[in-house]
Amino acid sequence: MKTLVILAHPNIEASRVNKRWKQELHQHTDEITVHEIYKEYPDWSIDVPKEQGLLEAHSHIIFQFPLYWYSYPPLLKKWLDNVFTHGWAYGSNGNKLRGKKLGVAMSIGDKQDNYQAAGSVSFTVDEVIAPFKASAVHVGAIALPYFAVFGASFQASDEEINQSAADYFQYIIEYR
Template sequence: MKTLVVIAHPNIETSVVNNRWVEELKKHPEQYTIHEIYKVYPDGKIDVEREQKLVESHGNLIFQFPIFWFNCPPLLKQWMDDVLAHGWAFGQGGDNLQGRKLALAVSAGIRNEDYSDNGRYQFTLEQILVPFKTTALYCKADYRSFFAFYGAEYEPSKSEIEQSAHDYLEFLKAL
């Protein structure tokens, strides 16, 4: 089955990294469905039934987003709150994520070394993303960690961005 990639970037057109990743994914429509929730729901009103059917019709589930205040953009949080409902994603009868591979693809504005026990923020990106892993575990999904690009705020070179697009696809293929 195809992989559903939920893109949660409020300004994808101005993004350097996430936009390049989307371009790369579009080269493989037989493998990836790109779902840009900020474009689909500009008013923030999520069609829960539509979203649940979309997830059900795919195999793997990827959340792709830039790190916002050490979390995801607000529409992705709302998407998760609404779509991953009791009786659908967890609880009695809520088995639609059970065994489904779930992973993250994130771009971080700051450098890798800033995300360390001794770094500027004193937490690793893995630690910051624990709520996503916990959500996956709670829904009995098969959490497969995350792919990250660090230093997006520091004007990465074209070759760094190109390499990240290649590495992102390799990460997805290895799921």
């Protein structure tokens, strides 16, 4: 079964990392479905049955986004709130995500050294994405380790970004 990548970047054309990752994923359309929610829902009016159908058709789902203020971009948060509904994703009859693998692929603007207890952020990436992992557990899914590139805003060279795109594809293959 193909991997579904929910790509949530509000300005993909201005992105060095997410744009390059998207280009890499489009080279593997036989294995990966890329679903850009900012492109699909510019008015933020989410077609919940359509989105649930996409999730049901894939057993491996990756959420790809730039880390925004230590969280998801706002449309991805709305998407999760709207799509992961009671009776579908959780609750006594909500089991549609049970056993599915959910991962996160993030571009992070800051240096990796800052994402530790003694760093300027004071939290690790695992701590920052705890709500995602808790949501995965709540719906009975398997939370995968995250994939990230650091220094996306100012430090990452073109070579590093290109390597991260190849590494991202390998991450997808390894964890599906």
